[in-house]
Amino acid sequence: MDLYEVMRTTFAARDFLPDKVSDTQIHRILDNARFAPSGGNRQGWRVVVVRDASMRRKLGELIEPTMQRYVAQVKAGEAPFNTVHPSQVTDAEVAATQPPASMIENLTQAPVILMVFVDLSVVASFDHDARYAGVISGASVYPFVWNILLAARNEGLGGTLTTFVGGQAAALHELFSVPEGWAFAAMLPMGKPVKQLTKLKRKPVSEFTYQDTFVGPQLQIEPDAV
Secondary structure, eight states, X not given: OOHHHHHHHOOBOOOBOXXXXXXXXXXXXXXXXXXXXXXXXXXXXXXXEEOOHHHHHHHHXXXXXXXXXXXXXXXXXXXXXXXXSOOOOOHHHHHTOOOOHHHHHHHHSSSEEEEEEEETTSSOOTTTTOSSOOOGGGGGTHHHHHHHXXXXXXXXXXXXXXXXXXXXHHHHHHHTTOOTTEEEEEEEEEEOBSSOOOOOOOXXXXXXXXXXXXXXXXXXXXXXXX
């Protein structure tokens, strides 16, 4: 596929056909995704391929409480788990919220699940003293994660980058025998989508691109130059 076509049609797939995703396909996807950039070219990622039914069930159990609070916050009109505006949703409201079973099943019952972890001892966390949640460490792992999804799209597969299970980090690390110093980065349910979307809705460039400063003039070009 043309690169731009892949970029414009790689969507968050959550509904999958039962078709098996072979180890050969996974290897081919990762063999191409590994060329993603990382700080110092240290490539501090590790991928765990999950097929086992009991592991999937345990992942669902770990996801549920975080998803429960997420849904309760959405119902209250909040942006869930953001680090700027404290949530006004009470524990009682969370307890009374039951997320649809399909929300968890779509993540845990995909033909295959890829869990991506990152070695914090080899990534540069320049924002480690920042007053907000650190995001810079992700620069050394999320290009790899996105390459996985782009490669999957090229294979006729799909997936989604989900981090719900990160809300139970300690239990997740124990479940997967993750050593100290490693962090969970992404959970990627993957398979052949029930439907391949070919047109995605995104904001135009002019809405998020400014010149010279955060509040500078918006980047504008002639329509026929696009």
